[in-house]
Amino acid sequence: MPNFRFRLPIDRQLTDAQRLALNNDSSILICGGPGSGKTVVTINRFLKPIRNNKDVMLFTYNRTLLASIKGLLTEKSEELFGNLNAAAIKDVIDNKVASFYKWYGWFRPEFDEERVENDFKRKILNRGGRKYSEIFFDEAQDLTSSVFTNSFILADKVSCGADNAQNLQGNFPPDEAVDVIFGSLRRQSYTELQQLEANFRNTKEIFEFARGFVPEDLGVQEIDISELDSGENPEIIIGLNEVQQMEYMQRIIENNTNSNIGILVNYSNQVIKIKEHLEKNGYSCKADASEDKSFSYYYSNNMPYEDERVMFDQMKTPFIVTYDSCKGLEFDIVIMPFFNDAQAALNKPRRHKEGDKYIIEKNADGTNKMWATVNHYYVGATRAKTLLYVLCYLKPSILNFYKPVLASDSDNDLPF
Template sequence: MAEYYFNLPPITALTIPQQAALDDPAQIALSGGPGTGKSVVSLWRHISNHMSNPAKKSLLLTYTTTLKEYLKACCRSQNEDAAKMVATSLKSRDKIHKYKFAEIIIDEAQDLDEGYYHGILSNVSYGADDSQILYPDHCCYQSQLTSLFPDNVEHVLSKNFRSTQKIMKFAKATFPDAVIPREIIDGLASNIGELPVFMVSDGISHERTDDKQNNAILEIINAFKSDTHNIAILVPWKSEVQVFENILKGKVDDFSLYYENKERFPDGCATIKNVHITTFKSAKGLEFDTVIIPNFDILKRLPIIIQDRDTGENKIICDWKDLYVACTRAKSNLYLISNYDIPSLNSVVDKTVL
């Protein structure tokens, strides 16, 4: 199985709003929903800085190591110096408060608490989306970012370049609190696509998986696998990543996986194959041609709340935003496997019983 197929759109393919954000000489505040090109603009702004004469030594930061590897690989295809200046935001915290860069570009800026931004020595540009806040205990809303960086020029991206119209209609119907403007849906009229496939396995919700679900996953992978087709299995917890790792072992030639565990992954996500298993949170910022979400009936149990061992306070560990992010990673095919039927989805899915 091949490595993840990276496909950075050429700079000439950027839309007028994206080009305006890229070329703005001022610091920018990018916003827009999933697939609107926030990361693409950040990438090309960073690459263009390093390719300018003289070079502008900007630093591109993001929250997860998975997305860092994705951004680094995209930069590497254009400029090695730019690739060397891609890092995770938390590991760079001390650096950006001690050293000055031509520009710091922060992708997924909503993932960091407000205190992170105090005392940064460099000019900051950023991209953010409140609907993709997955860490509510340490986040920064767009209104807070605007207060922190009042002089940044706002650029709103309102055209989706990732998903099909039917996937986005599904997302709008399933996650009514997500901000998906009508113009996003209408703008996908030339990319209608297929309905998300909803598979009912009649499994047992408290079990990790069953034979019907496992066989369906393997059939989907075998149907689509190729060197240029990226497939993801997305799950809420690291324990479920391990479950599906065991299902794929010996049945899929080569695949990658990642979850947060410093013993197993001391350097974070070091590689992404084009069949990849990871958590909802670690998938944020990535995109895959085909996304498979097992045990989709978690939708009806959200939010998932546990008691914090240290403070005794209730803590949300998975809510609708996690699942929304997972679904909107899909470019062409979205497969949802549920232990039981969810009739409320009938109008926006193609249903089959396993």
């Protein structure tokens, strides 16, 4: 199966708004919906000082996005890095693009401003007092306000990309991530806000379906989709048991061998379940997997190190991943199986163990943090460029806004 491909338009292919954000020399917060080009602009802004040997850092939250960016920079190094030699390029890819959490030293969301301030100052002292010339945060809404209150301790200039509707971690109150981040940056140093309003990823049908998950989000509902291409309606297929869903997924994979395919689920055990199904049918996630039977997967807690290393070295599709870890990615085809679990995930609090007790995690507004929010499914659906499949046994009420295709009505399309 093909390598995962991150599409990176270069300067002459950008829109006027994207080019304006790219060429802005001040600190900047770039906001916009899925497919608007936030990550594209951030990467292009990062490459400008890199080509001039500036000391900069690009941070992501999701390790899957980190892997895809590193893969892009490796694959396109000759055209992206100007006159840098091979050793300098390797240093950038290895050391200048990082997971913020790992770079910090396993950052915890509950760290307050004072703790983060002291830790940032210690980071700079360890560098001999040298600030970075610029730091870049992609998917900034996944971090916390304490990070942005102290960002200028690290660098003379700060660039961020953020979207209120993709605040999946609950580290900001609903619909406030952009305002809070911008206010924090602006209080420290002059910072501009640049809105990217267009969507360049989805078809009209896919985006119309995706925003059905968040009917009360006016920012999403007001996005203009008149310029999007038309395509096929999402296929919402109900009445499939687990075995039938697995078979359906495999048929999609086999019929689309040259497409980027993302398989999105709620839980890590579901990632493992699909992984094991593919392996039983001759597929492999190992480094030596044959091209026609390879795939990749990722989940954040206790994933086998060797498999994670292989995924970072060469990200393949189909790519199996949780909704939490899919942001920043895009696929030609997205499959959302086991969707009958969505309603339970919306009502199941996240917990972590402290000593002998399990502690329910909290959002920034004090509410319980659930395994999923409606925004998870909005984000998941907007990963799809051309085709979207939602598979389930029983219809969850979250899908009441959309008329599904029943399994009994589509027998000719089912693989059994």
